[in-house]
Amino acid sequence: MDINIFIERRKSLKISQVKLxxxxxxxxxxxxxENNGRIPSLTILSKLCERLGLSVDDLYKNSIATTTHMKSLLDKIESELMMENYSEASKGLSEINAGEIHNNALKMQYYYQQGIYEALTNGKLENAFYCFARILNDLDEKHQTIYTHLSYIGLGVFYSRLDMIDEASFFFEKVWNYINIHKDETYQKNGINIYLRVLTIVFYTAEFYIKIKDYDKSNELVSRGIKLCSEQHITYYLPRLKFLSAEIAIDEKKSDKEIEGLLSESLAFAKINHNVVVEDRINSLLEKYNEESDFKK
Structure with missing residues (x-):
């Protein structure tokens, strides 16, 4: 929907909002x-358009191509974020004008991406808060979409990276409850993107519980994530999930064979996905682990 068509017609007719x-x-x-893209009921919108000499269909002229293009851009940015290619994600986000997004789902996708980018790159807390607030208090104020829980993830990640554990726990507990409620749910009708977003939720929640040494929850989450990757033939998150498994195994003092196996699997999947960030992380952990093993000997 192109809301500008509506606004321009109202202004050209010199009709105030109050009068319209x-x-x-x-x-x-x-x-x-007009200002936030919150589409009213069809009955109301039809009456408003009629008063301006428009039809609702007039607002959709040329918007299908624009929406498709915007979705393509946002999906690409989301992939870059999952692959931890933050420079590419930043470049993509900088090319988007939020005011040009009129589809609510795409707006939520954009604000989630902008917010999680700030959280993952240690950006400005106020910027992340604004983005997630747009979702939680406006676009998804009834908290009915997955973007609410992705927003909780973003807020939890930000607080965790600031070592504000109580605040982070507040949001991750919400997500943990959501995961458990929906653990048997399938999303086949919603396409591959919904699985990737569920995996995003699972991964960062598991990462947090490893940080606070809650290995029961983190092990369960990692297992769920790996199972979902296997069932849906998704490889994006496999290297990172295997890496988390290796971290847990090290903390729980598992055998050298098990730890090295997990790190090898993680490295193999990272190479398949061309994820150099995870490759570097694995090599660093391997080096540290080998040094500690040699010291113990």
């Missing part, structure tokens, strides 16, 4: 539509 919405809806409803 009289006996149809509140000015607040109209303002949210």
């Amino acid at each position: 919405c009289k006996d149809i809806c509140t000015q607040s409803t109209l303002s949210k539509f």
